[in-house]
Amino acid sequence: MNQYAHPEMLVTTDWVNERLNDPKVKLVEIDVDTQAYEAGHIPGSVGFNWQTQLQDQVVRDIISKEDFEQLLGESGIEKDDTVIAYGDNNNWFAAYGLWIFKIYGHADVRLMDGGRLKWLNEDDKELVTTPTEVTPTTYRASDADESLRAFLVDAMEVSKSGSENLVDVRSPDEFTGKILAPPGLPETCQRGGHIPGAKNVPWVTAVAEDGTFKSVEELRKIYIEDQGVTPDKPTIAYCRIGERSSHTWFALKYLLGLENVRNYDGSWTEYGNLVNAPVEK
Amino acid sequence: MSTATVGGPIPNSGTSAHLARVYNDIFEMLPNVDNPSPMVRINRLNPVKSFQLFAKLEWLNPLGSVKDRAAWQMIRDLEERGELGDGRGIVEPTSGNTGISLAALAGARGYHTRAVVPNKVPKEKKILLKIFGAELDVVNDALCPAPGLGDGSINLAKTHAKASRDKYAMPNQYENQKNVEAHLQTTGPEIWKQTEGKVTHVFTSLGTCGTVTGLSRYLKEKDANIRIYAVQPTEGHDVPGLRNISQLAASKLFDPSLIDEILEIDYELAYTRALELCQKEGLMAGPSSGLIFEGAMRILERERKGCGVMIFCDNIFKYASNMAHHLKHLGEGLDPR
Incomplete structure (x- = not known):
């Protein structure tokens, strides 16, 4: 066997580039330093700060189910969307975000292999500074899956x-x-x-x-x-x-x-x- | 060409202009073989009298560092290629000196500059960048860097250059061959001329590697026996502008075949040696010069004979707080009792 156990979980930058206009594919950039997102992001992506938006701001814990629902709703993400996470520092924070998406039961969330650095270094990939227009949704998360x-x-x-x-x-x-x-x-x-x-x-x-x-x-x-x-x-x-x-x-x-x-x-x-x-x- | 006088016609450039020290603009003051940065002999701190040792004082360049050379070559190149102007300026990752040279020289040409600096850069340099008109992005240093993945400041600058092409051209000192050419065309020939071809050893540091690669290429062509030493701080250092060998993946200008020996020096010695140079030679040497001096001392003790030139990149003024951080006594007694 020479294929990953779950090959669908990892997508290439080309795969993402071909689906920039797909309304059911939602891109989420997750960084420790959101200056990078502001300086330039993949067209259509929303940006999350892992520390202030994916963690509880009072107790040391991951974001609550209610806050997760609000964050995804404000980001225009629906339960049946394919979410692609990517980010800085070699996707560490994107992987952390993916882990939280999985904890709250989002079925289809994947990682863009190589993160924002790979996209940045490819000549045929675009970055923009224009804010992404979002249509808010009502997102209903599952109860936290503590087995992860x-x-x-x-x-x-x-x-x-x-x-x-x-x-x-x-x-x-x-x-x-x-x-x-x-x-x-x-x-x-x-x-x-x-x-x-x-x-x-x-x-x-x-x-x-x-x-x-x-x-x-x-x-x-x-x-x-x-x-x-x-x-x-x-x-x-x-x-x-x-x-x-x-x-x-x-x-x-x-x-x-x-x-x-x-x-x-x-x-x-x-x-x-x-x-x-x-x-x- | 006649010697320039104030009030009279000012020549464009050339040796006589340098003799008169009157210039039309800052660009004429930039170093080259007719207007080399000064070299001064090390006296009290040289214990091996059979080995002549000189410091090449790059802080006497117009913007105060060795980086004037690369910055000017890179700006000229961008201009020649029509990359600057019409609202398009420069974005560059920098630990300070390149940014200061770029911002000042670009400002004098009418272009804006955005400098992306790692957080560990001394506050003095950050403020200086703003003084020279640069817009500043400060990024956290790499958290747990991996080879080939670059660092935060380079990637953020590349992001600006890619996402805002209409606003920024990125010289990219880590990859730009003009950085090497600057030293091939100026630093190397200057050393050769100033030593009348007698130079046997050159000591420099490793940052972008433009200096070592450029001057070594020139000098080894002149005399293959000239030995080139690169001095680098130990890992975990905070000597601004320098890179440990493990960090050199960021520079595409690093060519180990042009370096005879890499000397790894405990980075704390950068600060103590800089202080000695200030106090015993009257040289306002910054920490990277201190590190290079320590490296040179080790070779002097070993080889005993020669004519060495050290590239002293910049002066101590930007590092007062860094010095006080490492040498505690400098920070004491500064307030009324």
Whole structure:
């Protein structure tokens, strides 16, 4: 088999370019830095800020079902639309958004392979600054599907029992505790290191030089053969704040087709602040 | 050509104009082999007297840095290709110096500039960009960069250039061969002439790599034995404008075949060495010059004999707050007791 387990989940920039006028295909750019969207976006796309629009602004949590319904309604998205997520930083935040779309039961949401950088570097692709005109909808989301999400108790239990694969997708220096966070970011954990029993497979190992995902053979070799992320048991992926692990969650679940993969979005900024929690370096 | 005098006819350019130091405009002041940036010998800080060491003071260029050279070549090229004018200006990713040179030179030609800078760039440079009329975008530095994916400022500048073609042309110093040509045509020949062909070692830093690639191509053509050293800060550094080897994927102008040795220096030494140059040589050297000086010292100790030239990119004035951040005593005692 040389095809992704769910090939429909990943679309190419050309695929998107051919459907810019399709009213049932909705493009959503999800960035950490929305300056990029404002400077130029794919015609017809709406822009989400992952921090202010996809997360609860009071409690540390993902956006509520009601707020998700309002956001999608205001963005002109209907329940039966094909949503294409793309964004900066190699689609980390787009993958995080896709994860939330899936949690709230949006059936057809896909990722544009290579993100906004690939689109930017292709001469035949257009970017515009004109605001996208939206016809608001009434969007009804499903109740949150918690099977896609791991919480602290799950991570701790798995660390203890070894009953699931635990994948830390941060850089090796974060994994070993040499640094608390990537350079330049505020350090938001008290201790460096990783959850005992976790395997370190940095997110970047899943992508080629141009930011697109590697082939299924390469992914299988990296995750299953070399790193022992075995398909016979469930998997939890984590990072620092849950966005890089969304990227790996996507690769494991939809490209490799592992059955039960959860994203632990609390990640190291939760675990690394706990009093008395076991830490490996 | 006669020597220019104020009140009399001012010649267009040329050696005699430089002797008189009277110019028609800022463009005539830009460096070239007839008007080289000065070179000054290192005295008190050179422990190896059999090795002559000179600093080439790029901060004495009109806009205060080595980047005047590339900025001017890139603007001229865009003009010649009809890319500027009619409301179309420049957008460029920059850690400051290129942006300052571009904004000032473009402003003097009547074009607007938008500069996209990483957040870690010192505040002084951000304000200077605005002083010279640049519109500013400040982007967060790459969070967890991967090879080949570029960085935020380059990608945002490319986005402006693509989405607002009517407003912006992007010189793109990281890929523009004019950046290399600037040093092939000016820095290299200047060093050759100023040392009367005696130069044996050149020390420079790595940013866009235009400087090292251009001057090395020229000087190695003149004398294949001239050794070119590139000095780079250790990973995780905050020396503005410089790149660690792991960050060089961003520059298409990097040609390792033109560099004899890359010296990796603990970036904290950039600040301590800059301070020494200020205090013991009277040279207002910025942190990148400090780093280059440290690299040169290591080669001097090893080789003991030669004639070295260091490219001192810019002066200390833009880095006062950076210096005080790294050398705590500089920030102390500044308020009344």
